Amino acid sequence: MDRRDFLLSSTLAAAATAATATSSQVLAQTQLAQSRIETEPGVNMDRPNTAYEGSKLNRKLEIVNLLDLETEAQKVLPAGGFGYISGGSGANWTRRENTEAFSRVNIEPQALSGVSKVDLATEILGSKLSMPIFVPPMGSHGLAHVDKEAATARGVAAVGTLMTTSTVANLSMEEIASHNPGPKWFQLYVPTDRGYTRELLQRAKAAGYTAIAPTVDNVWAYPREENIRNVFRPPSTLGRGNLPRGVDPGTGAKMLGARKRDLDWKDLEWIKQEAGGLAVMPKGVQSAKAAAMAVKVGLDGVWVSNHGGRAFDGVQATITVLPRIAQAIDGRIPIVFDSGVRRADHVFKALALGANVVGMGRPIMYGLALGGAQGVQSVLEHVRDNLTIVMRLAGTKNIKEITRDYIAPPAIA
Numbered sequence: 001m002d003r004r005d006f007l008l009s010s011t012l013a014a015a016a017t018a019a020t021a022t023s024s025q026v027l028a029q030t031q032l033a034q035s036r037i038e039t040e041p042g043v044n045m046d047r048p049n050t051a052y053e054g055s056k057l058n059r060k061l062e063i064v065n066l067l068d069l070e071t072e073a074q075k076v077l078p079a080g081g082f083g084y085i086s087g088g089s090g091a092n093w094t095r096r097e098n099t100e101a102f103s104r105v106n107i108e109p110q111a112l113s114g115v116s117k118v119d120l121a122t123e124i125l126g127s128k129l130s131m132p133i134f135v136p137p138m139g140s141h142g143l144a145h146v147d148k149e150a151a152t153a154r155g156v157a158a159v160g161t162l163m164t165t166s167t168v169a170n171l172s173m174e175e176i177a178s179h180n181p182g183p184k185w186f187q188l189y190v191p192t193d194r195g196y197t198r199e200l201l202q203r204a205k206a207a208g209y210t211a212i213a214p215t216v217d218n219v220w221a222y223p224r225e226e227n228i229r230n231v232f233r234p235p236s237t238l239g240r241g242n243l244p245r246g247v248d249p250g251t252g253a254k255m256l257g258a259r260k261r262d263l264d265w266k267d268l269e270w271i272k273q274e275a276g277g278l279a280v281m282p283k284g285v286q287s288a289k290a291a292a293m294a295v296k297v298g299l300d301g302v303w304v305s306n307h308g309g310r311a312f313d314g315v316q317a318t319i320t321v322l323p324r325i326a327q328a329i330d331g332r333i334p335i336v337f338d339s340g341v342r343r344a345d346h347v348f349k350a351l352a353l354g355a356n357v358v359g360m361g362r363p364i365m366y367g368l369a370l371g372g373a374q375g376v377q378s379v380l381e382h383v384r385d386n387l388t389i390v391m392r393l394a395g396t397k398n399i400k401e402i403t404r405d406y407i408a409p410p411a412i413a
């Protein structure tokens with residue numbers, strides 16, 4: 001019996017015997033299944049699954065509303081892959097709240113500003129971007145499309161913005177970089193092995209990545225119910241591009257999965273020291289206190305994120321905490337923002353409340369599934385074009401002008 005059969009039989013057995021088994025027996029079965037299907041981090045990808053194939057579609061997309069893409073992507077992707085991409089952790093509360101919280105922030109436009117031409121170009125940590133919208137790190141783009149991260153990189157390059165490569169990408173960071181001459185960052189799931197960590201930092205620098213984002217919000221896996229139901233984890237056959245070099249694949253996979261769980265500020269200081277001058281910013285900052293600490297220890301930015309509600313369910317929406325983080329940072333280092341962004345007015349609100357650049361995760365994966373590189377390009381162009389309209393209506397002619405002045409204060413009761 002292989003691991004999958006074991007998992008299936010334990011899950012099914014739990015269901016079949018639920019009527020007769022004691023509740024503690026059922027609970028034990030469920031816990032066993034959960035522990036075997038840990039997703040990121042500690043994702044266990046050691047079982048080959050040759051059956052999985054992402055979409056092969058390559059086309060421009062006519063987009064009305066990014067939310068429609070989720071429905072469409074579900075039609076073209078295997079259930080397990082779609083569930084992995086779309087799902088959040090726990091009860092999905094934070095996942096929903098991330099987007100819903102934007103509706104509690106109101107734009108206060110300045111009419112008669114005489115704005116018609118708007119400039120979306122911006123700069124962050126020395127990189128010039130065509131717009132303040134970028135692609136955050138997502139593991140395993142092969143779940144969405146057979147061309148994997150190469151297609152995403154080409155789509156991003158076509159619009160001239162920034163892409164972040166995940167430690168658990170299917171393709172290597174070097175191959176992804178070869179498809180995108182533009183700005184790029186590398187996300188780091190900090191391994192326990194310091195030699196391997198050093199190797200990843202050096203590879204990133206050599207491949208042209210200019211910043212490192214150690215992820216700090218997901219060091220322990222919070223169960224993702226959709227993956228448990230689907231008995232799913234990203235298949236290893238899609239590739240693991242950033243395995244350590246010079247070790248056998250089995251050892252490499254173990255080293256990739258062995259992440260430092262007791263991560264603290266000293267680890268980030270060490271990464272900064274070893275990063276060869278690359279910018280370092282923690283990804284997953286969710287409090288003003290942590291943001292202030294990032295400044296104190298000399299980091300180059302903070303990335304306000306809750307992993308799109310895929311890490312710790314129950315935490316506040318990122319747009320809710322952003323104003324307090326912006327206040328703590330007080331312009332000393334840039335703020336990168338993501339989680340729940342689905343519209344150009346969301347981008348505008350995040351910029352106005354202190355973000356320097358704004359990432360969109362799942363919509364990019366859906367664009368990839370529905371149209372490959374052109375699909376990714378279509379998603380980015382759609383938000384860019386709508387941001388142009390939002391800025392004209394608000395009365396802001398460039399990104400710097402988007403400030404808190406354009407957010408309405410709470411109504412007087």
Ligand SMILES: Cc1cc2nc3c(=O)[nH]c(=O)nc-3n(C[C@H](O)[C@H](O)[C@H](O)COP(=O)(O)O)c2cc1C
Nearest residue numbers: 085136137138139166215307308339340360361362
């Ligand atoms: C399929 C998928 C895989 C992800 N993989 C990673 C990862 O490898 N590392 C990481 O730091 N964040 C990862 N994330 C989180 C994203 O970087 C980002 O924080 C999140 O998608 C933003 O929320 P949104 O999807 O609501 O836009 C992943 C997200 C998705 C949807």
